Amino acid sequence: MNWKRAFRWAGAYFAWTVLFALVGVALAGGGAYLLAANATPTAVGPTTVPVPTSAGLPGLALLVAGVAVYRFGKAWALYRTLTGAVSEDVADTYDTQRVKSDIVSVLDDRLSDMQQDLQSVNREMRELKRENDGGVEGGSERGGGSF
Incomplete structure (x- = not known):
């Protein structure tokens, strides 16, 4: 005091x-x-x-x-x-306002990290999907795909 x-x-x-x-x-x-x-x-x-x-x-x-x-x-x-x-x-x-702002700051950081992780996972999933789509089309050209 x-x-x-x-x-x-x-x-x-x-x-x-x-x-x-x-x-x-x-x-x-x-x-x-x-x-x-x-x-x-x-x-x-x-x-x-x-x-x-x-x-x-x-x-x-x-x-x-x-x-x-x-x-x-x-x-x-x-x-x-x-x-x-x-x-x-x-x-x-x-001070409740200070504690509240500290908690919000930590949550913002965590949400930002999660958003970045989700974006990188989505990019990897699109790349894998492109690779798989490209591989199926290539297999049908070789004559081994559809009936």
């Missing part, structure tokens, strides 16, 4: 992962905000600590969904770009 194609596929992978990362971070950030907004401040000793409540469960779900979107998107981007790059490289390696 040449460097231009590799760079293009690497760029596509980067773009897809950045897109899914942005969506995942947005979801996770929204979930973290909802989780923090629904936390109840509780005094633990001399400090106040926010403790999440059940009202923050949608925020937790969004946070988990954001991480899942990022992980899934990264795996999907790898699969998509890797399979695309490999199939493109294999398509160049096994």
